[in-house]
Amino acid sequence: MVKLLLCDDHAVVRSGLRMLLDGRHGIEVVGEASEGGEAIRMALELKPDVVLMDVSMPHGMDGLAATAELKQRLPETNILILTMHDDDEYLFRAIQIGASGYILKNAPHEELVSAIRSVAAGDAYLYPTATKRLMSEYLNRLKSGAEPPDAYDTLSEREKEVLGWIARGYSNKEIADNLIISVKTVETHKANLMEKLGLKTRPELIKFAVKKGLLNFE
Template sequence: MIKLLICDDHAVVRSGLSMLLHGKHDIEVAGEASEGDEAIRMAQELLPDVVLMDLSMPHGKDGMTATTELKKLLPDTAILILTMHDDDEYLFRAIQIGASGYILKNAPHDELLSAIQCVAKGDAYLYPTATKRLMSEYLVKMKQGGEGAGPYDALSEREKEILAWIAKGYSNKEIADSLVISVKTVETHKSNLMEKLGLKTRPELIKFALKKGLLTFE
């Protein structure tokens, strides 16, 4: 049996997934969590084979943070991201932090079942269009320098955009309003890009931006 833990902030979604998956293709739904901290606690108690993890959970720890912590605590547990975000930044970040798979909430039921079985066996799973985009991104990076590319090249386009805004002195809220995204999303991108660039302070970031030619003064 594949022991499964479902983590989603919507009770209706959790209930629907549990009804859909329990008992299908040797899947046992061992538990349900409404946010990241609860998922981490339950995973340590239940030791599931697979955690089905939502990304956007406004109340409590989000899916990215919970996945990062779970992979440190339970490295053998496969984490399958189930999300509405058909977005390269979320996809690449999820892979970087150790998720075994990434599938959209509008995927057919059979595809979700196959994805769970796939990651439970230790394989990776990406929905078809994501695989194409991932390959395209890889080929672009290879053309731009492959292994010799610097840390800046590892940033997503959104992270590069937010780097420039931060370096110019804009606050997280001003950036969020301008890009029509949440402040929490800006903070996540900022944390990710600082980590990728090995920077810890705003002065370091501004210095880096100057070297990259991201700042212009009229």
């Protein structure tokens, strides 16, 4: 069963989503939040598999800011952006800060269910035209001679921090003690950064860190 937390500033939208999803398709709605700050607090308490996050919430923390903070504090939770904004700026920013998916509010409910289950399984989900735009942007960069995005830039600040500690030879337990987080959270950060960097072993991480000039022993 996929544990889902809803976050939208409109009560009628949350109610409709709960009626559509709760107890169906292997999905359990474990909570509702009306703005980003509340979503973060509830996620830390409820530990959902997926947060379905609206973007525009004018009476509190917006969805993108909440997504960025939540990925820092609860990296194992996957976030699916559900929005009315079919906009490149929102799309690219959401992906950059760690959202696992991006889907429009006018999508068929079967597509929404599929997106939730995909991100819960650890996969990414983008609606079809968004995928085309991302590929077009990437191909345009290649044609113009621009360098592809640096994989290091896709890491969160916490992942970069963990990478630095790993590169300096600290164990997961020592990193957890220094950052005042759990060993499990360190392991999650390590797994995420290795996936983003396309690396598989600790020596590869260290080699990458050396190239990036991250070995500061001061």
